[in-house]
Amino acid sequence: MGVGKSTVGALVAERLGCAYRDTDDDIVAEQGRAIADIFVDEGEPVFRAIEKQAVHKALAEHDGVLALGGGAILDEDTRALLAGHRVVYLSMDVEEAVQRTGLNAARPLLAVNPRRQWRELMDARRHLYTEVARAVVATDGRTPEEVAQAVLDALELKEA
Ligand SMILES: Nc1ncnc2c1ncn2[C@@H]1O[C@H](COP(=O)(O)OP(=O)(O)OP(=O)(O)O)[C@@H](O)[C@H]1O
Numbered sequence: 673m674g675v676g677k678s679t680v681g682a683l684v685a686e687r688l689g690c691a692y693r694d695t696d697d698d699i700v701a702e703q704g705r706a707i708a709d710i711f712v713d714e715g716e717p718v719f720r721a722i723e724k725q726a727v728h729k730a731l732a733e734h735d736g737v738l739a740l741g742g743g744a745i746l747d748e749d750t751r752a753l754l755a756g757h758r759v760v761y762l763s764m765d766v767e768e769a770v771q772r773t774g775l776n777a778a779r780p781l782l783a784v785n786p787r788r789q790w791r792e793l794m795d796a797r798r799h800l801y802t803e804v805a806r807a808v809v810a811t812d813g814r815t816p817e818e819v820a821q822a823v824l825d826a827l828e829l830k831e832a
Pocket residue numbers: 673674675676677678679680696739741742772773779811814815816819
């Protein structure tokens with residue numbers, strides 16, 4: 673969460689000359705409300721069901737760079753579907769995470785105690801991110817442009 677999936681995803685797409693899409697944006701557009709509102713109104717399980725559908729739709733329709741929501745990999749079917757794709761896990765340490773996300777209420781799962789909640793989430797998820805990833809790219813101390821270049825290098829892709 674807040675590692676730069678949207679920022680870096682858009683930059684990578686620009687460099688490759690392909691389309692960029694973000695499943696969080698798809699969900700907001702389709703639902704006509706913010707992600708935080710879906711969490712508050714209906715709870716996380718309903719959000720995850722909406723997210724699963726959005727990710728599967730985007731993977732079927734879209735050809736280019738796709739940024740996923742941070743929790744999309746919690747779903748087993750989604751992880752199986754991702755196995756056929758060049759998945760990049762962007763990583764960062766907790767201090768960088770707190771700096772990038774702050775106390776931003778738009779990220780409901782970090783709204784109360786960001787440092788502790790981020791650590792707990794990562795302890796529960798790290799193995800899943802690693803499992804689906806073809807490449808792991810550390811983002812700490814790197815600008816978004818440097819991260820985008822590291823992604824292209826890790827996937828052995830050339831700029832268009
Ligand atoms: N490499 C970087 N260095 C410093 N700041 C960054 C970097 N990448 C992104 N940021 C900043 O961190 C914040 C989060 O970035 P972004 O929204 O792209 O993350 P995200 O992974 O898409 O988050 P979410 O999980 O909420 O979708 C933004 O303010 C962005 O400008």
